[in-house]
Amino acid sequence: MEYExxxxxxxxxxxxxxxxxxxxMVSGNPDWxxxxxxxxxxxxxxxxxxxxxxxxxxxxxxxxxxxxxxxRGVDADQVVVTNGAGEANYLAMxxxxxxxxxxxxxxxxxxxxxxxxxxxLLDGSQRFVATDEEGRLDPEAVRAAASAETAAxxxxxxxxxxxxxxxxxxxxxxxxxxxxxxxxxxxxxxxxHYDLSGRFASALAVxxxxxxxxxxxxxxxAITGVRVGYAIFPPELVxxxxxxxxLVNVATTRPGQxxxxxxxxxxxxxxxxxxxxxxxxxxxxxTDALDAAxxxxxxxxxxxYVMARFDGYPGTLENVERxxxxxxxxxxxxxxxxxxxxxxxxxxxxxxxVEEAAERLATYFE
Amino acid sequence: MEYExxxxxxxxxxxxxxxxxxxxMVSGNPDWxxxxxxxxxxxxxxxxxxxxxxxxxxxxxxxxxxxxxxxRGVDADQVVVTNGAGEANYLAMxxxxxxxxxxxxxxxxxxxxxxxxxxxLLDGSQRFVATDEEGRLDPEAVRAAASAETAAxxxxxxxxxxxxxxxxxxxxxxxxxxxxxxxxxxxxxxxxHYDLSGRFASALAVxxxxxxxxxxxxxxxAITGVRVGYAIFPPELVxxxxxxxxLVNVATTRPGQxxxxxxxxxxxxxxxxxxxxxxxxxxxxxTDALDAAxxxxxxxxxxxYVMARFDGYPGTLENVERxxxxxxxxxxxxxxxxxxxxxxxxxxxxxxxVEEAAERLATYFE
Numbered sequence: 001m002e003y004e005x006x007x008x009x010x011x012x013x014x015x016x017x018x019x020x021x022x023x024x025m026v027s028g029n030p031d032w033x034x035x036x037x038x039x040x041x042x043x044x045x046x047x048x049x050x051x052x053x054x055x056x057x058x059x060x061x062x063x064x065x066x067x068x069x070x071x072r073g074v075d076a077d078q079v080v081v082t083n084g085a086g087e088a089n090y091l092a093m094x095x096x097x098x099x100x101x102x103x104x105x106x107x108x109x110x111x112x113x114x115x116x117x118x119x120x121l122l123d124g125s126q127r128f129v130a131t132d133e134e135g136r137l138d139p140e141a142v143r144a145a146a147s148a149e150t151a152a153x154x155x156x157x158x159x160x161x162x163x164x165x166x167x168x169x170x171x172x173x174x175x176x177x178x179x180x181x182x183x184x185x186x187x188x189x190x191x192x193h194y195d196l197s198g199r200f201a202s203a204l205a206v207x208x209x210x211x212x213x214x215x216x217x218x219x220x221x222a223i224t225g226v227r228v229g230y231a232i233f234p235p236e237l238v239x240x241x242x243x244x245x246x247l248v249n250v251a252t253t254r255p256g257q258x259x260x261x262x263x264x265x266x267x268x269x270x271x272x273x274x275x276x277x278x279x280x281x282x283x284x285x286x287t288d289a290l291d292a293a294x295x296x297x298x299x300x301x302x303x304x305y306v307m308a309r310f311d312g313y314p315g316t317l318e319n320v321e322r323x324x325x326x327x328x329x330x331x332x333x334x335x336x337x338x339x340x341x342x343x344x345x346x347x348x349x350x351x352x353x354v355e356e357a358a359e360r361l362a363t364y365f366e
Numbered sequence: 367m368e369y370e371x372x373x374x375x376x377x378x379x380x381x382x383x384x385x386x387x388x389x390x391m392v393s394g395n396p397d398w399x400x401x402x403x404x405x406x407x408x409x410x411x412x413x414x415x416x417x418x419x420x421x422x423x424x425x426x427x428x429x430x431x432x433x434x435x436x437x438r439g440v441d442a443d444q445v446v447v448t449n450g451a452g453e454a455n456y457l458a459m460x461x462x463x464x465x466x467x468x469x470x471x472x473x474x475x476x477x478x479x480x481x482x483x484x485x486x487l488l489d490g491s492q493r494f495v496a497t498d499e500e501g502r503l504d505p506e507a508v509r510a511a512a513s514a515e516t517a518a519x520x521x522x523x524x525x526x527x528x529x530x531x532x533x534x535x536x537x538x539x540x541x542x543x544x545x546x547x548x549x550x551x552x553x554x555x556x557x558x559h560y561d562l563s564g565r566f567a568s569a570l571a572v573x574x575x576x577x578x579x580x581x582x583x584x585x586x587x588a589i590t591g592v593r594v595g596y597a598i599f600p601p602e603l604v605x606x607x608x609x610x611x612x613l614v615n616v617a618t619t620r621p622g623q624x625x626x627x628x629x630x631x632x633x634x635x636x637x638x639x640x641x642x643x644x645x646x647x648x649x650x651x652x653t654d655a656l657d658a659a660x661x662x663x664x665x666x667x668x669x670x671y672v673m674a675r676f677d678g679y680p681g682t683l684e685n686v687e688r689x690x691x692x693x694x695x696x697x698x699x700x701x702x703x704x705x706x707x708x709x710x711x712x713x714x715x716x717x718x719x720v721e722e723a724a725e726r727l728a729t730y731f732e
Contacts (some may be wrong), residue, residue, distance in 0.1 A: 009423070009612075027421065029421060030420070031417065033416050034416060034419050039413065040412075042408055042411060042412035042621060043408075043412045045408060046405045046406075046408035046412070050399050050400060050588060053400050053588065053589045053590070053591050054393070054395035054588075054590045054591045055395060055590045055591050057375070083449055083593075083615045083616075083618075084615070084616055084617075086614070086615055086616035090613070090614050090615075114613065114616075117613050118613050118614075121610065222420075223419045223420075224419070224420045224421045225418070225419050225420045225421050225619070225620035225621075226619060226621060227449075227615070227616070227617065227619040227620070244487065246375075247452075247456070247480065247483045247484050248452070248453060248456050248487070248614065249449045249450070249452055249593070249615070250449075250480075251450075251593065252449075252593065253449070253592060253593040253621075254591030254593070255591075255592060255622065256619050256621065259621075
């Protein structure tokens with residue numbers, strides 16, 4: 001497993017440099033439209049007075065924090081607007097480690113590779129709790145792994161890479177484990193708008209001073225490059241997180257915040273439902289073709305990803321590169337997400353060409 | 367001196383909440399127009415295809431890195447595009463401390479308060495080297511303070527808060543001191559376009575594996591809120607800096623990068639000269655009025671700031687708040703920048719009302 005430099009960018013570069021047509025299923029970059037009000041917000045911003053081009057409040061534009069707070073049922077003071085979920089998770093994990101209640105972070109296996117990378121950066125250590133074949137996490141396994149050394153439990157629901165969605169009873173139990181060890185549950189919910197199961201539950205459903213929720217507009221509004229996310233801290237943990245945010249980044253990009261605020265206000269539920277529906281169709285199309293190819297796979301309950309396994313073709317970086325060159329399909333090596341998935345490949349459903357991709361895979365592996 | 371949370375935001379909030387008209391000379395927020403091509407870049411971006419709203423390369427858009435590299439005479443691989451100079455300095459200081467060649471950072475007194483704040487965040491310690499009354503830094507004083515414990519020397523030229531501009535011989539000597547102790551010179555040159563002396567010299571003028579240069583478009587393009595900056599690393603130090611950037615922020619905001627690239631390409635030297643000329647006029651107006659008021663002050667050679675001293679009125683936060691309430695002028699307390707300036711106040715020339723401000727001060731202190 002590669003903790004230090006996530007492999008995403010490497011694989012994307014390899015695919016871009018390939019000498020043939022490659023269907024890109026590597027990244028978590030949506031290929032669909034951002035809300036029209038997001039574009040409109042950027043246009044409006046471009047014409048504002050010079051003072052609106054200057055530093056926003058470090059913790060984020062007040063109106064944006066209030067809008068987020070109202071939607072999430074928290075106090076605006078608990079919200080820090082961040083440079084995407086990336087910074088939100090960094091702040092959350094740093095805050096958990098700074099409490100001096102242990103230096104170990106419990107992560108899942110498979111895991112989103114940025115989490116162990118951030119842990120190392122912050123001088124913490126990793127301990128992994130295996131999920132089952134479908135990506136489900138048993139809170140009792142987390143409890144068994146927790147100790148006085150546990151600073152935080154970091155989860156991602158809906159999950160990248162497994163597509164699992166943790167039900168409310170799981171979230172409740174995870175918060176309870178965190179409380180029992182005076183640790184922090186960090187719940188990264190960046191795919192919350194892509195719950196296909198109807199069973200998604202935010203950690204915010206469980207009131208507790210021991211949980212931090214991170215999120216971003218990167219996936220929900222198809223704007224991974226704009227870099228606007230947020231973290232919701234318990235009141236007693238927020239001041240130190242704001243301080244770190246200020247010292248590292250000063251503030252989050254203001255045109256992005258302005259445009260996101262406009263999009264939040266002006267975009268109805270149909271936008272999000274349309275994106276979920278498209279994803280549902282792609283899941284069906286891709287898994288049908290995988291069935292036809294005789295591949296093993298997990299059907300995602302949420303997020304963008306299908307994990308698939310082809311006989312005698314382990315999920316190594318070398319095999320991913322071979323698949324790019326020889327089949328014209330780019331995925332991610334399963335080994336990037338943990339030893340438990342080293343036989344698997346991850347395919348992101350962020351291309352209209354999912355059927356063609358599955359057919360290429362079927363032809364290649366037949 | 368307040369290391370942890372820079373006081374800027376506190377004073378700005380106090381001034382905004384005041385019950386009277388206050389002339390804001392607190393922040394380093396330019397009050398002049400961004401380049402028209404910056405606005406145009408945002409408008410263009412708003413209409414791009416969805417794929418242009420997704421993650422840019424983590425280290426920055428290639429075209430932007432190449433444009434910066436060409437202007438600064440370095441290789442594009444050495445450039446990391448950051449969330450403003452704030453992140454650039456964070457990455458530079460982290461990189462210097464990670465080399466395990468000591469954990470002490472040499473800073474100037476007076477100092478830009480984010481530097482000691484970042485040092486503490488990164489588990490380093492501070493050692494201060496006094497500048498003279500005009501803010502000039504004697505490299506021999508830096509050499510005398512340097513030791514095997516020195517990880518970095520962090521300077522800012524043109525300087526905030528003193529307005530000093532370090533000449534080339536100073537930069538050359540500072541690089542030599544860094545080399546002699548296997549330390550890093552971190553040179554923050556965010557005010558480079560506001561050199562009023564004609565004597566500014568970038569640390570890039572001295573080729574060395576021991577210097578990192580940080581900068582941003584925040585001041586030069588009057589866009590502190592857009593959050594686009596950069597750091598230039600020696601080839602052997604850049605990979606680890608890129609990794610930290612990726613793990614903390616993933617990438618820098620793409621609409622901002624796009625707009626800055628457009629502005630770099632389309633904006634002629636007259637834009638920058640006009641801004642310098644405005645600043646020259648404000649310096650003259652403000653210092654003339656201070657003369658008339660019998661105040662002591664330093665005439666800036668660059669950057670936006672005038673330090674002034676009024677008899678019997680030390681530069682405490684309390685006195686700054688009193689000045690807001692009773693004179694209607696908001697400055698920064700000198701004590702925020704170091705003990706050596708605790709008798710002084712800092713006024714930022716980022717308002718067209720500098721003459722009125724100076725008159726208010728004259729009336730108040732007469």
